[in-house]
Amino acid sequence: MKAILTVQNAVSGFVVTWWTPIFVGIFFAIVVYALWPRNRAMFDAASRLPLRED
Template sequence: MKAILTVQNITSDFVTTFWTPIFVAIFIAIVTYALWPRNKNDFDEAAKMPLREE
């Protein structure tokens, strides 16, 4: 059975092979940034922000 080339197939292949690894890398970078020990104080302060009375 021969594969039929359509715009949908080409687009799907492009998204799968190009954008998926990029988005995975971006996700890993965001998680790494959020869990980096140097940023702990900043995130702790941001978490307490709604509870502050000013």
């Protein structure tokens, strides 16, 4: 059976080839940023905001 190149196949190949690794990299960068020790105080303060009484 002969493979037919369609727009859907081309777009799917592009997404899998380029965007998936880019988004995985962005995800890991966000996780590293959130877990970086220097940012701990800022995130701890932000986590207490809903419980703060004005």
